[in-house]
Amino acid sequence: MFSSRFHWDPSPNRLTRLLRALRRAGATILDLTESNPTRAGFSYPEEIVQALADPRALRYDPQPGGSLAAREAVCRYYAEAGHAVEPDRVLLTASTSEAYAYLFKLLADPGDEVLVPRPSYPLFEFLATMESLRVVSYPLVYHGGWSIAWSIDDHALAAAVTPRTRAIVVVNPNNPTGSFLKRDELLFLQSLGLPLISDEVFADYAFTEDTARLRTLATTNETLTFSMSGLSKIAGLPQMKLGWIVISGPPAARAEAKDKLEWIADTYLSVGTPVQQAAPRLLDLGKGIQSQIAARVRANLAWLASAIAPDSPCRTLAVEGGWYVTLQVPRIRRDEEWALELLEKDNVLVQPGFFYDFESEAFLVLSLLTEPGTFQEGCRRLLERVDIG
Numbered sequence: 308m309f310s311s312r313f314h315w316d317p318s319p320n321r322l323t324r325l326l327r328a329l330r331r332a333g334a335t336i337l338d339l340t341e342s343n344p345t346r347a348g349f350s351y352p353e354e355i356v357q358a359l360a361d362p363r364a365l366r367y368d369p370q371p372g373g374s375l376a377a378r379e380a381v382c383r384y385y386a387e388a389g390h391a392v393e394p395d396r397v398l399l400t401a402s403t404s405e406a407y408a409y410l411f412k413l414l415a416d417p418g419d420e421v422l423v424p425r426p427s428y429p430l431f432e433f434l435a436t437m438e439s440l441r442v443v444s445y446p447l448v449y450h451g452g453w454s455i456a457w458s459i460d461d462h463a464l465a466a467a468v469t470p471r472t473r474a475i476v477v478v479n480p481n482n483p484t485g486s487f488l489k490r491d492e493l494l495f496l497q498s499l500g501l502p503l504i505s506d507e508v509f510a511d512y513a514f515t516e517d518t519a520r521l522r523t524l525a526t527t528n529e530t531l532t533f534s535m536s537g538l539s540k541i542a543g544l545p546q547m548k549l550g551w552i553v554i555s556g557p558p559a560a561r562a563e564a565k566d567k568l569e570w571i572a573d574t575y576l577s578v579g580t581p582v583q584q585a586a587p588r589l590l591d592l593g594k595g596i597q598s599q600i601a602a603r604v605r606a607n608l609a610w611l612a613s614a615i616a617p618d619s620p621c622r623t624l625a626v627e628g629g630w631y632v633t634l635q636v637p638r639i640r641r642d643e644e645w646a647l648e649l650l651e652k653d654n655v656l657v658q659p660g661f662f663y664d665f666e667s668e669a670f671l672v673l674s675l676l677t678e679p680g681t682f683q684e685g686c687r688r689l690l691e692r693v694d695i696g
């Protein structure tokens with residue numbers, strides 16, 4: 308009766324089952340996985356709500372690519388970072404997830420493949436399968452330096468391309484490794500001639516400066532490229548449901564992609580009028596939220612670095628930006644076992660590396676968004692547990 312795309316096991320995993328049991332028993336869990344900024348103790352100004360109370364929202368004037376005023380506000384966001392983006396290259400979506408769905412519809416037929424990084428964002432598998440596509444992963448290699456922490460394994464990526472490959476996804480900076488795309492990597496990707504999909508939701512959260520790094524692909528001209536972002540991360544407002552795609556590349560391909568994307572968007576018209584009208588104001592107000600988030604993630608990262616003793620069997624992997632840090636723990640247990648033990652014995656919730664498809668063991672992923680008191684106490688317990696072995 309139902310589509311075969313739902314081939315996933317719907318039962319909760321071991322970590323979720325244990326978490327539910329502990330919560331039922333009344334345990335207080337130190338959650339080091341919180342990635343919802345609206346639940347992380349930031350201060351959200353009242354003007355956000357006021358921005359949505361605009362009488363113009365009583366009129367429905369659907370435009371597939373989004374209202375011009377909202378698209379111009381997106382262009383100002385890029386201009387402030389020194390990137391010239393014109394409104395006719397911007398298409399609004401309800402979220403980055405929806406942007407992926409639109410791009411997969413635009414570029415691929417059922418059964419085609421998209422290349423995605425590994426380790427990376429676990430949602431790719433679902434986003435691609437929902438469009439009847441297959442994800443094929445290409446590895447990122449860890450080097451450990453602060454300037455070159457991770458890089459794309461270019462041989463492995465080239466070998467993963469098949470006649471059915473329709474696009475290459477880059478996450479810039481990547482979740483959870485925090486690694487940015489570098490100029491030479493972009494040249495390599497462009498040499499393959501495939502459309503590029505660049506997920507830039509964390510681009511504003513760099514920990515250091517590095518001129519080899521690319522903050523956005525929104526102004527590249529060589530190959531057809533789609534840069535995505537949205538209010539969810541840059542303004543800490545995931546509930547507003549406003550994201551976008553910036554199309555760049557050779558003009559003819561760009562124009563055709565734009566027409567077809569507008570066709571797709573016209574089929575759904577999913578971006579609400581109130582949020583489009585509020586977009587200029589929300590992007591402005593979002594700067595204050597972004598700076599609170601940026602300060603929090605930096606402070607948590609610095610605290611963790613200082614809390615790990617030189618003789619600890621734990622180390623953090625070098626991270627260039629984003630909201631996460633990866634901790635390498637001894638391989639005496641699989642990362643799932645570490646996560647289960649931390650939850651059961653210490654009431655500390657972390658994500659095991661296998662959620663993100665790390666190639667080896669044992670890695671734990673922590674959200675730097677976590678409220679500092681919880682983060683510090685949770686990390687203390689974690690470091691102690693690992694010390695005990």
Ligand SMILES: Cc1ncc(COP(=O)(O)O)c(C=O)c1O
Nearest residue numbers: 402403404428482508537539550
């Ligand atoms: C890499 C990456 N892309 C996209 C998203 C989701 O963004 P949105 O809320 O715009 O769908 C996330 C959320 O965690 C993410 O980590």
